[in-house]
Amino acid sequence: MPAYGDTTSKTSERGHIVGLRHDDRDGLVTPVPLILHRDNAAKVHTGTTAETVIAQAVIPGGLIGRNGRVKIEALWNYSNNANAKTLKAKFGGVTVAQLGATTTNSTRWSVSVCNAGSEDEQVMPSPGVNIATTDGGSTATDNTSGAVDTSADVVVSLTVALASAADTVRLQAWGVVVEPFHD
Numbered sequence: 756m757p758a759y760g761d762t763t764s765k766t767s768e769r770g771h772i773v774g775l776r777h778d779d780r781d782g783l784v785t786p787v788p789l790i791l792h793r794d795n796a797a798k799v800h801t802g803t804t805a806e807t808v809i810a811q812a813v814i815p816g817g818l819i820g821r822n823g824r825v826k827i828e829a830l831w832n833y834s835n836n837a838n839a840k841t842l843k844a845k846f847g848g849v850t851v852a853q854l855g856a857t858t859t860n861s862t863r864w865s866v867s868v869c870n871a872g873s874e875d876e877q878v879m880p881s882p883g884v885n886i887a888t889t890d891g892g893s894t895a896t897d898n899t900s901g902a903v904d905t906s907a908d909v910v911v912s913l914t915v916a917l918a919s920a921a922d923t924v925r926l927q928a929w930g931v932v933v934e935p936f937h938d
Contacts, residue, residue: 789818792911793930800915801923806841809924811912812931817874819905820937824869827852829913829929832861839918846911847903851879870905870936877901 792812800809819825825846833840833856844852844866852866868879881899903909911931915924 789933789935791931791933793928795928797928798926799923800926801917802920804917804920806843806914806916808912808914809926810929811910814905814909814911814931814933816905816907816909818933818935819870819874819909820935821870821872821874823936824867824934825911826865826867826932826934827911827929828932829864830861830927831856831863831924832927833924834922835860836922838922840922840924841916842924843914843916844911845914846877846879846901847905847909849901849903851901868901871900874906875902875904877903877905 791814794810798809800807814825827844827846829842829844831842833842835858837857840856842854842856842862843850844864846868851868852864854862854864856862866880868877870876871878878898878900913926913929915926917924
């Protein structure tokens with residue numbers, strides 16, 4: 756038994772550390788954000804028009820919890836011309852962010868996917884929303900829901916599709932942060 760004021764870790768049923776319990780007699784559990792994946796080595800895509808996975812990470816099943824959330828962040832740059840460059844973030848195969856880039860040079864994403872009281876129900880921004888609005892700001896587009904079973908492993912992936920194989924997209928940096936919440 757921890758002494759008054761001690762801090763111990765709280766784990767999920769599968770043994771994942773999901774929070775810290777501070778013994779202050781109220782049983783408060785503070786969720787611990789976990790940087791599940793961080794990669795700042797540039798990944799370059801060119802030479803094909805097919806949608807191509809250029810980065811992915813796996814979230815272990817049961818880690819997120821019924822009310823946890825996942826934040827997917829990405830920093831991109833690309834050819835500045837009229838050709839379409841379609842960038843996507845996918846959560847369990849479901850597109851959660853999408854940008855059709857043309858006459859700009861770069862973008863930064865930060866999009867959250869939240870379990871909505873169940874391990875197989877999510878709420879997230881509509882993938883067609885301008886990515887700049889997914890990191891704060893407002894939009895006239897409704898949020899959308901998902902049905903990815905997060906009690907099983909979930910693959911987070913970033914994909915690129917080019918209208919012209921001569922164009923280039925560079926994923927400069929990306930990461931996945933899990934904020935587990937097991938209540």
